[in-house]
Amino acid sequence: MADEPLRVPFEQLKSTIRQALLNAGLPEDVAEECARTHAESSLDGVQSHGLNRVPRFIDYVRRGWVDPEAKPELVGAHGAVENYDGHLGPGITNARFCMGRAVELAKAHGIGCVALRNTTHWMRGGSYAWQAARAGYVALCWTNTESSMPLWGSTEPGVGNNPFCLGIPRQKGPVVLDMATSQFSWGKIGTYRLAGRQLPFDGGYDAQGQLTRDPAAIEESHRILPAGYWKGSGMALALDLAAAALSGGKSGSVMDAEGRGSCTGACQVFIALDPYLFGSEEQVQQMLDQRIDAAHATAPVDAGRPVTYPGEHTLGRRQQNLREGVVVDPAIWAQVQALAAGSTERIVDLSAGEVSTQR
Amino acid sequence: MADEPLRVPFEQLKSTIRQALLNAGLPEDVAEECARTHAESSLDGVQSHGLNRVPRFIDYVRRGWVDPEAKPELVGAHGAVENYDGHLGPGITNARFCMGRAVELAKAHGIGCVALRNTTHWMRGGSYAWQAARAGYVALCWTNTESSMPLWGSTEPGVGNNPFCLGIPRQKGPVVLDMATSQFSWGKIGTYRLAGRQLPFDGGYDAQGQLTRDPAAIEESHRILPAGYWKGSGMALALDLAAAALSGGKSGSVMDAEGRGSCTGACQVFIALDPYLFGSEEQVQQMLDQRIDAAHATAPVDAGRPVTYPGEHTLGRRQQNLREGVVVDPAIWAQVQALAAGSTERIVDLSAGEVSTQR
Numbered sequence: 001m002a003d004e005p006l007r008v009p010f011e012q013l014k015s016t017i018r019q020a021l022l023n024a025g026l027p028e029d030v031a032e033e034c035a036r037t038h039a040e041s042s043l044d045g046v047q048s049h050g051l052n053r054v055p056r057f058i059d060y061v062r063r064g065w066v067d068p069e070a071k072p073e074l075v076g077a078h079g080a081v082e083n084y085d086g087h088l089g090p091g092i093t094n095a096r097f098c099m100g101r102a103v104e105l106a107k108a109h110g111i112g113c114v115a116l117r118n119t120t121h122w123m124r125g126g127s128y129a130w131q132a133a134r135a136g137y138v139a140l141c142w143t144n145t146e147s148s149m150p151l152w153g154s155t156e157p158g159v160g161n162n163p164f165c166l167g168i169p170r171q172k173g174p175v176v177l178d179m180a181t182s183q184f185s186w187g188k189i190g191t192y193r194l195a196g197r198q199l200p201f202d203g204g205y206d207a208q209g210q211l212t213r214d215p216a217a218i219e220e221s222h223r224i225l226p227a228g229y230w231k232g233s234g235m236a237l238a239l240d241l242a243a244a245a246l247s248g249g250k251s252g253s254v255m256d257a258e259g260r261g262s263c264t265g266a267c268q269v270f271i272a273l274d275p276y277l278f279g280s281e282e283q284v285q286q287m288l289d290q291r292i293d294a295a296h297a298t299a300p301v302d303a304g305r306p307v308t309y310p311g312e313h314t315l316g317r318r319q320q321n322l323r324e325g326v327v328v329d330p331a332i333w334a335q336v337q338a339l340a341a342g343s344t345e346r347i348v349d350l351s352a353g354e355v356s357t358q359r
Numbered sequence: 360m361a362d363e364p365l366r367v368p369f370e371q372l373k374s375t376i377r378q379a380l381l382n383a384g385l386p387e388d389v390a391e392e393c394a395r396t397h398a399e400s401s402l403d404g405v406q407s408h409g410l411n412r413v414p415r416f417i418d419y420v421r422r423g424w425v426d427p428e429a430k431p432e433l434v435g436a437h438g439a440v441e442n443y444d445g446h447l448g449p450g451i452t453n454a455r456f457c458m459g460r461a462v463e464l465a466k467a468h469g470i471g472c473v474a475l476r477n478t479t480h481w482m483r484g485g486s487y488a489w490q491a492a493r494a495g496y497v498a499l500c501w502t503n504t505e506s507s508m509p510l511w512g513s514t515e516p517g518v519g520n521n522p523f524c525l526g527i528p529r530q531k532g533p534v535v536l537d538m539a540t541s542q543f544s545w546g547k548i549g550t551y552r553l554a555g556r557q558l559p560f561d562g563g564y565d566a567q568g569q570l571t572r573d574p575a576a577i578e579e580s581h582r583i584l585p586a587g588y589w590k591g592s593g594m595a596l597a598l599d600l601a602a603a604a605l606s607g608g609k610s611g612s613v614m615d616a617e618g619r620g621s622c623t624g625a626c627q628v629f630i631a632l633d634p635y636l637f638g639s640e641e642q643v644q645q646m647l648d649q650r651i652d653a654a655h656a657t658a659p660v661d662a663g664r665p666v667t668y669p670g671e672h673t674l675g676r677r678q679q680n681l682r683e684g685v686v687v688d689p690a691i692w693a694q695v696q697a698l699a700a701g702s703t704e705r706i707v708d709l710s711a712g713e714v715s716t717q718r
Contacts, residue, residue, distance in 0.1 A: 076637035080439045081469030083637040110440030113470045113632065138601055140499070151654055151666045158657035158666065166597045168604060177597040179590050201588060209660065227587030229560060231538050234669035237654060238525045238536040241668075242497055244646055245527060248638040251646055253653030271630070273472065278435035278442040279607035287603055287610055294612030295510055295596060298517035301568065307510045307517065309600075310593035 007325025008333065014039035017054050020339035024058040026068040030093050037092045041124040042326045045317040048187045049124035051328055052351040054336050056262065057090075057121070059347040065264050066090055066120045072097050075248075080109035083247060086119030088264065095122040095141075095268060096131060102272040103135050110277050114270045117249025121263040126178030126311070128270065129167025133174035136281075138273040139167040144240040145263045146255040149182050149224050152233035155209075157222060160252045161185065161232075162239040167311075169275065170288050176311035181236035183227045187351060189215040243267040366684025367692065373398035376413050379698035383417040385427040389452050396451045400483040401685045404676040407546040408483035410687055411710040413695050415621065416449075416480070418706040424623050425449055425479045431456050434607075439468035442606060445478030447623065454481040454500075454627060455490060461631035462494050469636050473629045476608025480622040485537030485670070487629065488526025492533035495640075497632040498526040503599040504622045505614040508541050508583050511592035514568075516581060519611045520544065520591075521598045526670075528634065529647050535670035540595035542586045546710060548574040602626040 008016075018035035026034065034057075042050030060066045070089030074082060082101055086094040098114040105112025122128070122143055132139030145160030161182035168175040184203040192199055193215035202211040204218030204225045211225070218224060226232030244251040249267035250258075258265060275284050292309050300306050321327065332350050339347075367375075377394035385393065393416075401409030419425045429448030433441060441460055445453040457473040464471025481487070481502055491498030504519030520541035527534040543562040551558055552574035561570040563577030563584045570584070577583060585591030603610040608626035609617075617624060634643050651668050659665050680686065690709050697704070 078633075078636045079468030079470070081632070081636060109438035109468055111438070111470055111472045111630075115637070138605060151657060153660050153664060154657040154666045155660055156658045158654055166594070166601060168597065168600050175597055175600055177593050179587075179594060183587055183590075227590045228538075228542055231542075231586045232590075234536050235525070235538060238527065238534055238669055241527050241534055241647055241650055242525060244650065245634040245638075245643050246497060246632060248642070251650040251653075253650050256653070271470075273440070273605060274437075275604040277437045277440060278474070279604075283607070284604050287613075288600055291600055291603065291610035291612050294610075294615070295517055298510060298513040299515045301512050301514055305512060307513045310597055 005327040006330045006333065007321075008328050009325050010039060010043055010322055013042060013051065013326050013328070016337055016340045017051065020054060020058060020336050023339060023342055024061045024068065026061070026090070030068060030090055033096060034090055034092045037096070037123065037127050039326070041127065042328065043318055043321050044314045045321070045327075046124050046126070047327065047329065048185065048351065051326075051336060052332050053121075053123055055332065055339065055347045056349050056351065058339060059349070060120070060262065060264070062347070065260050065262075072116065072119075080105050080111055081113045081115070084114060084116045086116050088118055088120055091120040091122040091263065091266075092127070094119045095128050095270070098268065099128040099131050099139065099141065099270045099272070102139070102270040103132055103137050106137055106272040106274050110274050112272045113246075115243070115247035116268045116270070117247040119263075119266055119268060121266070122268060124178070125163045125165045126167075126176050129165040129176045129178065130174065132272050133167040133169040133176060136169045136274075136276070138169065138275050139165070140271040141165045141269060142239045142243060143263065143266050143268040144243045144252050144255075145266055146261060147252055148186065149226055149233070149236065150222075151237065152226060152230040155223060159233065159236045159240060161224070161226075162236045162243075162252075164235070164239060168288065171285050172289060173315045174311060175288070175292075175309050176314070178310070179227070181227055181232040181239070183225045183232070186224065189218055189224070193219065243269050364686040365689045365692065366680075367687050368684050369398060369402055369681055372401060372410065372685050372687065375696055375699045376410065379413060379417060379695050382698060382701055383420045383427065385420070385449070389427060389449055392455060393449055393451045396455070396482065396486050398685070400486065401687065402677055402680050403673045404680070404686075405483050405485070406686065406688065407544065407710065410685075410695060411691050412480070412482055414691065414698065414706045415708050415710065417698060418708070419479070419621065419623070421706070424619050424621075431475065431478075439464050439470055440472045440474070443473060443475045445475050447477055447479055450479040450481040450622065450625075451486070453478045454487050454629070457627065458487040458490050458498065458500065458629045458631070461498070461629040462491055462496050465496055465631040465633050469633050471631045472605075474602070474606035475627045475629070476606040478622075478625055478627055480625070481627060483537065484522045484524045485526075485535050488524040488535045488537065489533065491631050492526040492528040492535060495528045495633075495635070497528065497634050498524070499630040500524045500628060501598045501602060502622065502625050502627040503602045503611050503614075504625055505620060506611055507545065508585055508592070508595065509581075510596065511585060511589040514582060518592065518595045518599060520583070520585075521595045521602075521611075523594070523598060527647065530644050531648060532674045533670060534647070534651075534668050535673070537669070538586070540586055540591040540598070542584045542591070545583065548577055548583070552578065602628050
């Protein structure tokens with residue numbers, strides 16, 4: 001039984017996080033929305049940006065790096081585009097607000113774009129693609145971050161592993177791509193090290209400059225590998241430049257110079273598109289289902305593991321975790337319970353992979 | 360001297376391609392625009408989708424897979440979004456028209472989107488990001504294609520290596536990401552095989568299901584590797600679904616069933632955004648330059664090879680090739696010269712890497 005994961009009912013997880021956030025000074029509505037989003041990420045199996053991030057978020061609130069009272073402020077609007085200053089408010093509520101506005105703009109113009117600056121960590125980027133997909137909209141969104149990954153051909157971090165998300169509404173389960181531009185996150189690398197395992201593919205370089213699957217060697221060199229080598233590197237830099245240009249905000253290198261870490265001051269772009277402008281919902285949904293059926297029908301490497309579309313595992317995990325309880329890290333769960341009970345002790349970040357980088 | 364590449368002046372290259380296209384039945388204005396785009400791709404060093412594609416394009420015109428007279432037809436418009444049917448016209452003129460419309464829509468609405476269906480191969484996707492960047496607009500664009508790459512966890516092609524482009528206008532040289540979702544193109548793999556060389560990184564699987572750098576083994580297995588393993592696979596499928604949904608067109612699997620190859624019937628999405636809505640051009644350009652300066656300043660792996668941004672090499676190559684002549688493949692150049700001289704012989708595709716795939 002020692003290997004059985006600790007599971008917590010979803011409502012208990014959410015209400016505990018909510019109380020911890022209230023204790024940290026978040027207004028009720030903000031605490032509710034942030035707690036729901038963190039809890040839903042863990043529910044969907046994305047613990048790294050769900051429960052596991054709550055202590056660090058509260059630490060940032062205490063340091064004054066996140067302003068729990070700040071609201072996004074409209075600083076410009078033109079046609080189907082709006083520009084907001086996030087005033088370092090909670091990244092989740094800033095991002096949810098902006099994706100909501102992008103959907104509203106898309107209702108009026110067919111497409112809508114919101115460019116957000118001076119925000120903070122949005123946690124799981126896929127949350128906002130899910131949000132738009134639930135509303136029936138295709139969504140593109142991305143964020144920049146401070147540097148955590150060497151650019152291709154460099155030995156030191158020079159760009160964020162800026163994630164890119166693409167969501168497509170689908171009645172049988174949305175397609176949601178949520179893709180960091182590094183091959184593995186620092187969190188994943190730390191998780192493998194703690195488990196004493198090698199990565200399944202090369203994830204970075206060792207101190208001798210050789211590609212390696214050894215997580216400890218990558219943490220030592222700080223040379224995490226971009227996904228697709230030069231491709232993920234170029235994509236990360238282009239996403240950074242586009243986000244900062246469109247929002248009038250800070251590029252990753254400006255965030256580096258400020259040195260606060262974890263996306264503090266980041267820029268984000270949210271684009272929503274109406275997929276039913278020129279074809280009926282029935283036609284579009286039928287096309288999506290047929291395309292996915294074709295993907296499922298391709299010969300698998302392992303007979304028991306059919307090909308999946310991005311986000312396909314999520315719904316299954318969500319249902320299982322609603323039934324059986326959400327898997328939590330026992331130490332972090334205890335920490336958040338203590339914060340919910342009113343602990344004001346200094347917060348130690350227990351999430352994996354934080355030994356070697358700011359993120 | 361045997362290793363000196365054959366170089367042809369840009370204007371001669373363009374006018375020869377133009378005459379070959381006129382002989383194939385393209386109207387004058389279409390021949391001019393297609394010839395310029397093919398020649399500019401070779402000028403920028405992208406021979407694979409420049410001169411090298413001209414014979415196959417003409418073969419497709421002869422087969423009736425490309426209609427040289429067809430023009431994009433507006434089939435729907437809503438706010439900042441337009442939908443066109445490409446009627447299997449030349450992919451280059453269809454795409455250039457649609458990106459031009461996206462820019463016009465962005466002038467009115469801040470952002471513009473054109474979704475195109477029933478088009479043909481757009482050749483070099485970056486051409487359209489460059490087009491928008493030259494006009495001062497940020498651009499996102501992508502295309503779907505028939506299947507050329509196994510989805511992650513599959514042993515047979517099930518998705519196109521659908522490219523994604525992101526362009527950012529910059530006075531000192533635009534940033535243009537032009538990224539296929541496979542790690543290497545079939546053309547690149549063929550080029551390595553012909554040169555008797557191994558790929559610099561794993562590019563696919565051999566017949567035993569092991570990752571390999573051996574181009575011949577990948578051509579034998581047909582198992583090319585998505586960039587970033589599951590990441591490129593998921594991105595390729597999501598881009599396919601989004602393009603088909605937004606345009607009301609054919610997904611990759613429908614194109615597979617039709618079996619004509621080379622993007623015949625493809626869907627494309629063109630999004631243009633005005634980066635100077637909320638900040639002055641001077642402010643935005645200064646931010647871009649500072650960010651790129653910071654990237655250039657990161658420690659290189661090789662002291663003589665500084666880090667670059669996507670598209671940075673292009674301007675240098677363009678200037679060199681304008682001065683010294685555009686590098687061409689001697690056999691393909693001879694073939695296009697013969698087509699320009701009126702040859703009606705059956706066209707043999709001499710471009711590399713076409714032994715094992717439709718693309």
